[in-house]
Amino acid sequence: MEKKNIDWGNLGFGYLQTDKRFVSNFKNGAWDEGVLTEDDKVVISECAGVLQYAQTCFEGMKAYTTEDGHIVTFRPDLNAERMEASCLRLEMPVFPKDKFVEAVVKTVEANEAYVPPYGSGATLYIRPYMFGSNPVIGVKPADEYQFRIFTTPVGPYFKGGVKPLTIRICDFDRAAPHGTGHIKAGLNYAMSLHAIVDAHHQGYDENMYLDAATRTKVEETGGANFIFVTKDGKVVTPKSNSILPSITRRSLMVVAKDYLGLEVEEREVYKEELKDFAEAGLCGTAAVISPVGKIVDHGTEICLPSGMSDMGPVTKKLYETLTGIQMGRIEAPQGWIKVIK
C-alpha cells in the first residue's frame, strides 16, 4: 500500500481530509450497521438537536506505525467506555463498545495511506463523535443520532523541540461540582473558548482551572489533565469528580508505578502546594505530556525548578516510556495495544 505524498514532519495539528469515514445512524431505537463512506459532508435538519441544544460528545485517539511496521491504536476500549459515560450523561444512545472498537479499526484500515510512517513523529488522529440529528425545538433529547469517525494525520507535537508552557490560573470555571466536567462533551469546550482566547491575548499558553466550589484546588486545563512531581520524586495527579478522566494520565500513572517504580498519588491538589512541586506537565492524547515551566497566579509567578528549556527528568522518563510503549519499542501492559494490521 502506497502512502500519500505528505510532508509528515511538517504537519501541524489541523484537519486534513482523508479518504474514508465511518457513519452509523440511530433511528427507531436502534443503530444501523454503519458504513464507510467517501462523503465528508453531514446533512441534517436546520433544527437538529445538536445545532439547537448542543447534544453532542466526542473522543480523541491516535493510530501509530510501530517500529516493526504494524499499525496500532492505544487503549481504544477506554475511549469506548468514556464515550458511553458521555452518552449516558447527555441522554444519548450508547454506541456499543465492541462495535466502537471495530469501527475505529475499519476507519483506520480504510485510511492506511494516511497513517504516518514510524519515526516521522506524526500520527493519525482519530475523532469519533455523536450528535442528535433530528429536529428538536422543545428542550428534550433527540430521537435520532449519528455516530461518525473521521481520521486526520497530525504532525509531531514538539516540532522544533520541547518548549515548556506558561499557564495562568484562570478566573473562569470549567466545570461545576455536579456538572459535566467528567464527560467529553462539546459544551465543555464551547464555554472554554473565551477563556483560552483571553489567555492567549494575555500571553499565556493555557488556563489552569480551579475547582468551582472553593477555588482552592487544581482541576485541569481546557483539554489536558495535570501531573505533578514532588521534590522527593512522587507523581501526583489531582482527584476530582469534575475532571475529564484522561486515558493518557491514567496510563502515565501506571507507567510511573509499574515501569519506573515511582510512588503515585491521586489526591486533591491545593493551589497552595504548586510552589512546592519540582515538575508539572499536561497530559492528553495530543502531546502525551507537555511540560509546564511557569504558573502565574494573578501576577505571582511560580517557576517550576525544571525550568523553561526542557522537560523535567521524571516528566521526560514518563514521556519516553509511554511513547516507547505506544510505538512498540517497549513491551506494553496486557491489552493496551490494539493491533490494526
Ligand SMILES: *Cc1c(COP(=O)(O)O)cnc(C)c1O
Ligand atoms: C480529552 C481530554 C483530556 C485528555 O484525555 P486523553 O484521553 O488523555 O486524550 C483531558 N481533559 C479534557 C477536558 C479533555 O477533553
